[in-house]
Amino acid sequence: MKLSTKGRYGLKAMFDLAIHDGEGPIPLNSIAERQRVSEHYLEQLVAELRKSGLVKSVRGAQGGYMLAHKPAEITVGDIIRVLEGPLGPSDCVLEDGPVLCDNADHCITKIVWEKIQVGISSVIDTITLQDMLEDYKKIEN
Amino acid sequence: MKLSTKGRYGLKAMFDLAIHDGEGPIPLNSIAERQRVSEHYLEQLVAELRKSGLVKSVRGAQGGYMLAHKPAEITVGDIIRVLEGPLGPSDCVLEDGPVLCDNADHCITKIVWEKIQVGISSVIDTITLQDMLEDYKKIEN
DNA sequence: AAGAATTCCTATCATTTTACTTGGGATTAG
DNA sequence: CTAATCCCAAGTAAAATGATAGGAATTCTT
Numbered sequence A, B: 001m002k003l004s005t006k007g008r009y010g011l012k013a014m015f016d017l018a019i020h021d022g023e024g025p026i027p028l029n030s031i032a033e034r035q036r037v038s039e040h041y042l043e044q045l046v047a048e049l050r051k052s053g054l055v056k057s058v059r060g061a062q063g064g065y066m067l068a069h070k071p072a073e074i075t076v077g078d079i080i081r082v083l084e085g086p087l088g089p090s091d092c093v094l095e096d097g098p099v100l101c102d103n104a105d106h107c108i109t110k111i112v113w114e115k116i117q118v119g120i121s122s123v124i125d126t127i128t129l130q131d132m133l134e135d136y137k138k139i140e141n
Numbered sequence C: 001a002a003g004a005a006t007t008c009c010t011a012t013c014a015t016t017t018t019a020c021t022t023g024g025g026a027t028t029a030g
Numbered sequence D: 001c002t003a004a005t006c007c008c009a010a011g012t013a014a015a016a017t018g019a020t021a022g023g024a025a026t027t028c029t030t
Helices: A005-019 A028-035 A039-051 A076-084 A108-124 A129-140 B005-019 B028-035 B039-051 B076-084 B108-124 B129-140
Strands: A055-058 A064-067 B055-058 B064-067
Touching: A005 A028, A005 A039, A005 A064, A005 A076, A005 A129, A005 B108, A028 A039, A028 A064, A039 A055, A039 A076, A076 A108, A108 B005, A108 B108, A108 B129, A129 B108, B005 B028, B005 B039, B005 B064, B005 B076, B005 B129, B028 B039, B028 B064, B039 B055, B039 B076, B076 B108
Parallel strands: none
Antiparallel strands: A055 A064, B055 B064
């Protein structure tokens, strides 16, 4: 019941981009260094974030990545869903087309999984990068 | 971000035991059959539940397993924690002794993981097997 | 006492997932 | 031109998952 490094590194990278929002393209190696993760590995994660439209890229020298939207418009849920796939503690409650078992109608554990899913979603869908930035400013001062 | 079959099968088995609570020892093969999971695999999960004190066992013929406490006294969280290990979306917020990174004090993503953890815990720690039994009775009628 | 039912224990194993690493190609600012 | 940077595709070692196999220990029933 843990997130993989994809989700964790991905959120770190996105938060890093949020901190530098408005400064033009941020090269990946600087993000990797600050967040202390493998640059090549991070590259794969950012590629997914780019394909899903959360970040934009600028190629060539002095290029890099930047947020595709304002920090207030990107939630933690957006990021995690891209990197970890459809959310849900069990296949039968996956957000993205549940795989129902044969007695789904009478399955009591399913009710539990649904409640867990709602609990997680209600957290990650209400935290934006902007919220994280504000927490960050508080701590810095 | 999914539970493994351990947690899922384990909760099913515990719910099955709750349904038959008070009927004496329930043999594992009957649980495996009703819940449609491998008996041998289930055995491993139930062994962990026994060691952690959630179920009792009676050996020998006519033996089996039974809940060690009343259904109202066992939460979903108790069961999942035994089978899935200490809860938390990231190592730095594991319930059972977090593994702190070097800038834990200034880590903003950590705040997010903590909120997710609280969200999950508040769900699974408030649902008991008794609650599930009541849902079950409603559906049956 | 025999035999059947059942838990208990240890080991093995195939598959999948994770978390990278490697190596190179394409693009562009200076 | 060249250095910086993104882009892409494979490969890979380790861990986790989800079992399977076989048998020893215990206890009920007859």
